[in-house]
Amino acid sequence: MTAEGWHRLLQITGAALGVPAAAAGTFAAYQSYFSTDVTCQKLRNDIVSIMEKKVAPETKRSLLKKDVTEFDKLCGDADPEARIIFQAAITEHPADATHADASAGASPQRAPRDSLGVFGAPGSKDRYGWVAISRRQSGSWVPNFTGYAISDTSLPPAGTVLSAKIMLPVWSEPQSAANDPSKMHSRLPSGACVRVLATRGGSGRLWAEVAPASCS
Numbered sequence: 001m002t003a004e005g006w007h008r009l010l011q012i013t014g015a016a017l018g019v020p021a022a023a024a025g026t027f028a029a030y031q032s033y034f035s036t037d038v039t040c041q042k043l044r045n046d047i048v049s050i051m052e053k054k055v056a057p058e059t060k061r062s063l064l065k066k067d068v069t070e071f072d073k074l075c076g077d078a079d080p081e082a083r084i085i086f087q088a089a090i091t092e093h094p095a096d097a098t099h100a101d102a103s104a105g106a107s108p109q110r111a112p113r114d115s116l117g118v119f120g121a122p123g124s125k126d127r128y129g130w131v132a133i134s135r136r137q138s139g140s141w142v143p144n145f146t147g148y149a150i151s152d153t154s155l156p157p158a159g160t161v162l163s164a165k166i167m168l169p170v171w172s173e174p175q176s177a178a179n180d181p182s183k184m185h186s187r188l189p190s191g192a193c194v195r196v197l198a199t200r201g202g203s204g205r206l207w208a209e210v211a212p213a214s215c216s
Contacts, residue, residue: 040075043067044082048167048189051089051116061090081132081144081168084179085187088116088169119170119186119194120212126186127212128197129170132205133162141206144168147193152206155199161213163193174200174207191215 050063068086076083117124134143134150143150145162156162169179170186188194194210201207 036074040071040079043071043075044079044167047071047086047089064090079166081135081166084181084184085116085167085169088181088184116169116184116187119188119192124186126170128209129172129185130174130200130207130209131164131168131170131188131194132175133199133208134206136204145194150206152201155201155206156196156208158196158198160196161193161215162196162208162210163215164188164190166190170210174202175205177204 047067068090134141147162148156148160167190168188169184172183193213193215195213196208198209
């Protein structure tokens with residue numbers, strides 16, 4: 001569960017303990033929150049499973065469209081990194097992918113592949129790339145990796161091995177507030193490990209240039 005998720009859980013628990021008269025309403029909020037969380041996790045798993053199927057690109061896009069649309073509506077704001085990966089998966093070219101943060105100034109360049117490969121997979125030519133190691137949310141930094149106490153004043157040094165907490169897009173260069181889908185070349189699965197090559201700060205996201213690494 002994300003830091004935001006734990007925060008909301010603590011709020012719900014505190015309300016239930018401190019205001020007994022509101023227990024029924026609190027339980028409804030608890031039920032609604034976890035129902036959405038479970039739904040998002042199921043959608044995420046189903047989408048990734050379809051993305052990994054060895055079928056024709058047009059068939060894959062057809063199978064993905066309904067679940068990706070539902071994920072975007074229910075879960076996209078809470079998981080923007082997964083949203084841009086999933087939207088790329090249902091477009092003819094990843095460079096056509098758009099989301100709520102995209103701007104009209106994005107590059108029209110088309111990427112040469114139909115879908116995003118897994119960063120560091122056997123046979124992959126993507127041996128390094130940039131990932132957002134933390135993002136600013138509600139005024140606080142939310143790390144996307146474990147393995148180092150990441151903050152805007154404490155970036156991991158070169159050589160640090162990090163493990164992804166969530167699935168993330170891998171970019172050819174750090175992105176500004178508006179992502180350029182043509183710069184996204186692969187995806188890093190949840191639980192995958194990377195080795196830090198360099199880091200860079202930012203106003204909304206903290207960045208690291210990384211290479212694939214063993215988790216052991």
